[in-house]
Amino acid sequence: SLTGRMAATVLAPPGELLGVAPDEKYNVPAGVREKLGKDLLLNPKHPLGILWRTVQDYFAEQDPNCKFFDTEKPVVNTVDCFDKLRVPPEHPSRSPSDTYYVNKDYVLRTHTSAHQCQFLSQYPKITSFLCAGDVYRRDEIDASHYPAFHQCEGVRLFDAEKVSREEVLEDLKKTLEGLAAHLFQLKTGEDTMRWLDEYFPFTEPSLELEIFYQDDWMEVLGCGVIHHDVLRNAGLDPAKVHGWAFGLGLERLAMVLFGIPDIRLFWSEDPRFSEQFAPESFAEKTRFKPFSKYPPVLKDISMWIPENFADNDLFEMIRDEGGDQVEKVDLMDDFTHPKTGKRSKMFRVTWRDMSRTLTNEEVNAKHETVLELSCGSAVATHAK
Ligand code: FA5
Ligand code: MG
Secondary structure (H helix, E strand, O other), X not given: OHHHHHHHHHEOOOOOEOOEOOOOOOOOEHHHHOOOOOXXXXXXXXXXXXXXXXXXXXXXXXXXXXXXXXXXXXXXXXXXHOHHHOOOOOOHHHOOOOOOEXXXXXXXXXXXXXXXXXXXXXXXXXXXXXXXXXXXXXOOOEOOEOOEEEEEEEEEEEEOOOOOHHHHHHHHHHHHHHXXXXXXXXXXXXXXXXXXXXXXXXXXXXXXXXXXXXXEEEEEXXXXXXXXXXXXXXXXXXXXXXXXXXXXXXXXXXXHHHXXXXXXXXXXXXXXXXXXXXXXXXXXXXXXXXXXXXXXXXXXXXXXXXXXXXXXXXXXXXXXXXHHHEXXXXXXXXXXXXXXXXXXXXXXXXEOOOOOOOOHHHXXXXXXXXXXXXXXXXXXXXXX
């Protein structure tokens, strides 16, 4: 099958990953594995490090008891990442088509929520904390999605006898609106920021916040009032304490803050990127100056969809072959044959290098490899 073949060709031979031994469930491609340990958040000159510092300063000012964590390892067990958060065993977010597994019990954390119960039970006196780190997901490809990105988790607890759930929710919204105002001078009710209802198994009610950026609404965070079962899983008594939690995407906020147009830039080692930022960049309102734009090369892929095929399988194959030269993959056509029921899809891959013009010949070579890897189920067509 497409997936089986991929596993054989794309994946590096596994060695231990941060002390955890792989088994046959291992599905971390080399391109993702090499992101482990880059510690972008701990670099005070990197836009993500600058943003993380700024978020910490804001919370320290609001809440002197707030504790900060940013050195937890990204390999976590499925109990912390999913079970303690009420994510059911069959939930799609824990399937290997969405999540990187090291072995059947350990994953690359898919969100920083994996540390919620851990910190609450490890520090019984704690009332609020932020925890930031690198997280990993098999996901779609465009300017605001990347398989490795960074989240910041926030948790605050309240005395359940003194503060109602409604007041907890109000405090949550006020805190996050305050953060947005501090970072961007944005206010709700204007055309730049809006709240939407969401669902997470670990919060009730749940909300998400979107910011208008580059002509579109971009989701920047999810949040809500912590579910009773999650508090119990952390060793707390829901009759005595309750609280809120949020998880925000640091790249998305940094893109808005510094005017960074594409998520791939955060991993760039090109000095034309890194030398634009310094610890003072937040105070000085630094805006990213794009280096000259190089033209894209477009390639289309048409394929009959094999059984058990997930779009993410193809995306990862493309990302693995093309690395950061792949800017986006758009679904152009989705067709089901009326008689045979066979389904075909057409994807358009936009190739663009950040620092030079790609030639049609070099892109063709990579495109051919993707077509080969997909085991003959895909054929090239020409982008118009
Ligand atoms: C979560 O990950 C929840 N754990 C958030 C949460 C925490 C909810 C605590 C309630 C309580 P979600 O999957 O929506 O939610 O991701 C949160 C944010 O991460 C998104 O809003 C977005 O900003 C960012 N994000 C998600 N996927 C990607 C990606 N592939 N690339 C870059 N950023 C991403
Ligand atoms: Mg979301």
